[in-house]
Amino acid sequence: xxxxxxPEKLLSVFKGAPVxxxxxxxxxxSPELFWYVQYSRQRLQLLLRHISRESxxxxxxxxxxxxxxxxxxxxxxxxxxxxxxxxxxLYGSSNTGKLIFGQGTTLQVKP
Amino acid sequence: xxxxxxxxxxxxxxxxxxxxxxxAQDMNHExxxxxxxxxxxxxxxxxxxxxxxxxDQGEVPNGYNVSRSTTEDFPLRxxxxxxxxxxxxxxxxxxxxxxxxAFFGQGTRxxxx
Numbered sequence: 001x002x003x004x005x006x007p008e009k010l011l012s013v014f015k016g017a018p019v020x021x022x023x024x025x026x027x028x029x030s031p032e033l034f035w036y037v038q039y040s041r042q043r044l045q046l047l048l049r050h051i052s053r054e055s056x057x058x059x060x061x062x063x064x065x066x067x068x069x070x071x072x073x074x075x076x077x078x079x080x081x082x083x084x085x086x087x088x089x090l091y092g093s094s095n096t097g098k099l100i101f102g103q104g105t106t107l108q109v110k111p
Numbered sequence: 112x113x114x115x116x117x118x119x120x121x122x123x124x125x126x127x128x129x130x131x132x133x134x135a136q137d138m139n140h141e142x143x144x145x146x147x148x149x150x151x152x153x154x155x156x157x158x159x160x161x162x163x164x165x166x167d168q169g170e171v172p173n174g175y176n177v178s179r180s181t182t183e184d185f186p187l188r189x190x191x192x193x194x195x196x197x198x199x200x201x202x203x204x205x206x207x208x209x210x211x212x213a214f215f216g217q218g219t220r221x222x223x224x
Contacts, residue, residue, distance in 0.1 A: 004153075006153075009151065032209060032210050034210075034212075036213075042217075043115075043201075043215045043216060043217045043218065044154075044201065044203075044215040045215070046212045046213070049210045049212070050210070051209065051210040052210075086153060086154065090210070090211075096142070096159065096161060097141075097142030097143075097144060097159065097161065097203075097205045097207070097211070097213065098144065098156055098159055098169065099144070099146075099154075099156070099203075099213060100156070100170075101146075101153035101154040101155070102153050103151055103152060103153045104153050
């Protein structure tokens with residue numbers, strides 16, 4: 001069965017430190033993976049999708065099919081990065097829009 | 112540009128009461144979904160729809176009903192509220208296609224006492 005795991009509930013770092021939010025998945029098909037972010041008092045929004053291989057707000061994420069991972073990284077954390085981050089997998093084919101989410105990781109960036 | 116709009120933002124219900132959470136989108140998206148967000152469990156899919164007149168169950172459908180009479184609206188009904196349904200509910204919409212982005216409403220915080 002499909003599954004997304006984010007092992008850390010809370011990640012606390014100082015401003016300027018590197019950040020890595022872990023995400024592992026289990027899926028028999030070809031994975032379509034995303035990172036969504038929820039800032040305080042804001043709605044959930046897309047941060048990254050693996051197919052784009054882009055950098056958004058300094059964040060990158062690489063799909064590693066061998067390790068079934070999609071970790072989110074940023075070399076230098078900023079205070080405005082403090083938020084809840086969810087890793088998500090689109091499952092049941094692209095014809096449903098169904099997402100399965102990890103448990104979420106709260107990133108706290110201290111000044 | 113409203114995007115996905117959910118009402119109400121907050122609601123308190125007594126056990127056994129019924130209510131409908133409203134969700135509307137103005138992006139002409141085909142897909143709509145309802146998720147619940149609980150601490151330590153992420154977001155879990157309740158029901159989803161791939162178009163008007165078509166709905167299906169997600170991971171945690173028990174105690175909830177949905178219908179999709181129009182492309183724009185996707186209401187979620189709680190038939191007889193239970194304390195276990197205390198949660199934050201999110202509606203989302205998207206279009207078909209690979210790696211398509213989902214757009215979320217601002218959420219409804221529901222407390223069942």
